[in-house]
Amino acid sequence: MFDITTALKAFEKVYALNFEYVPVKGDNTAVLFDNVTYAYPEPAELNYTLKDQKVEAQPNADAEADMTYYVTGLDPEFDYFYTVKAVSDGYVSEPSKEIEVFAVSQPTVLQPTDITSDGYTANWTCGNKVDVFRVEQVQLNTIDKDTDDYTILYEDFSKVKSDKTEADIEKGDIEQGEYTSGYGPIDDLTHLAGWKASSLQCVDGWLGGMESSGVKGEIPGAIVTPAMDLSHNEGECDVTVRAWGTEDDWLVIQGVNPAAYSAIRFPEGGFVEATVTIPTCTKKEQLTFYSNNYRSFLIDYIKVTQKVKAGDKVEVVTGSVVTEDNTTKSMYMDRPNFGPGHDIYYRVTGLRYYHGNRKDAVASSPSDMMLVKAPATSILTVGKTELSVTTVAGGVSVTTTDNAVLDVFTVTGQKALTRTLAPGTTDVSLAPGVYIIKVADQAVRVVVR
Helix, strand or coil: CCCCHHHHCCCCCCCCCCCCCCCCCCCCCCCCCCCCCCCCCCCCCCCCCCCCCCCCCEEECCEEEEEECCCCCCCCCCCEEECCCCEECCEECCCCCCEEECCCCCCEEEEEECCCCCEEEEEEECCCCCCEEEEEEEEEEECCCCEEEEEEEEECCCCCCCCCCHHHCCCCCCEECCCECCCEECHHHCCCCCCEEECEEEECCEEEECCCCCCCCCECCEEECCEECCCCHHHCEEEEEEEEECCCCEEEEECCCCCCEEEEECCCCCEEEEEEEECCCCCCECCEEEECCCCCEEEEEEEEEEEECCCCEEEEEEEEEECCCCCCCEEEEECCCCCCCCEEEEEEEEEEEECCEEEEEEECCCCCCEEECCCCCEEEEECCEEEEEEEECCEEEEEECCCEEEEEEECCCCEEEEEEECCEEEEEECCCEEEEEEECCEEEEEEEC
16 A cells, blocks of 8 residues: 555645656566545535625725725635625726635633632633634732732742752752753642743742753753733833842843843842842733853742732733643633632633644634632621631632631641631631631631642
8 A cells, every 4th residue: 555645735736646666676576556546625615605796895994095895794604715806887807816714713701610719610612713722711900009019920939849948059959850841831839820931940949940951952941920911000010039040140031022121130149139120011921030141040039010000900811721622612720819809710712723734823812701700618607797718729718797706727626826807808828738617606617728
């Protein structure tokens, strides 16, 4: 069996095939052909929505020399092409070059299901002109008052655990990771999902990058934030870090826009704590931290702040998943980070490869944002006071309609803390474990992860 199907895909049209057998000296092989088959795609069936229809074209507002006509009544499940002829005094021109209207179906988000404190299932519907879908999980903060230094993002890397400590850094005794050829997620090392990094090293509570190895295919270390909306305040934000690096080297902070750039010099001893201003940031900004000379570095914490106004909406994309199947209409999203002061949403974008070219993807507009409501672990009623307890990352969120005294016990009966609550929502930090939340003679069991 001799199959050249793959080779033929390199050609747009094939009209004939020529086979030639060239034997070498002493080769007495006989070549016979049987059942030669050449198959090709069936031509598309053309159905006209408009045909030879005379229209009064209107000048295009963007270019008066061009003409435009808006076509309606199209079926979203079909692809369309068009040509144009000019008519004057009974004379008709030849048709123009055929133009393809390459469209992508627009996803419509549906209500989420299976909501827990750890995750939920995002759902949507869409037409068939899509190859893959991108689902984004968004933490949205609506600013309630003008603030000069609103915290957009804070990470202290306290989830990074190592036998090496800050005291070992000056001795160069740092826990080394593995070199990578690209960036990968580090959700298990950060409080908020969406961070990425390459070629990591660490000590307890510090995360950083290894120096360049000089080996082809291995890149030096870098840390990348989740995508954030930093378009407020004309794109200017402040970044504060405490870091360590080689003396006279620089910690570079680089945004998506090349002009969104600043750097911090490492002084004698290598330890530095400083705030720099990053200009011209974008609506979907990611900040990359790396050594200017591709040297070793470590970061203790990163804080991104910005001047915002009441009513501003600040987004941080804490998750982004691309499906591999265009028939998929749901996706499980984890680590939603439910809690007070912000809401959790998701949105879906359809992507279609231009005639199958995976390097040329055309995207739809993002769908509307769908709110994901945090599940209430329990609602206790004590007299006239109603109390809701919701597990969140690193503790519980408690909402009460009146003043109340909250007691938290471990499963062994030991009191972990007592807190007097004012009306409203209070965030209570707790280590991972199982607890009993008690108000008066009412109690509920919660699991903190």
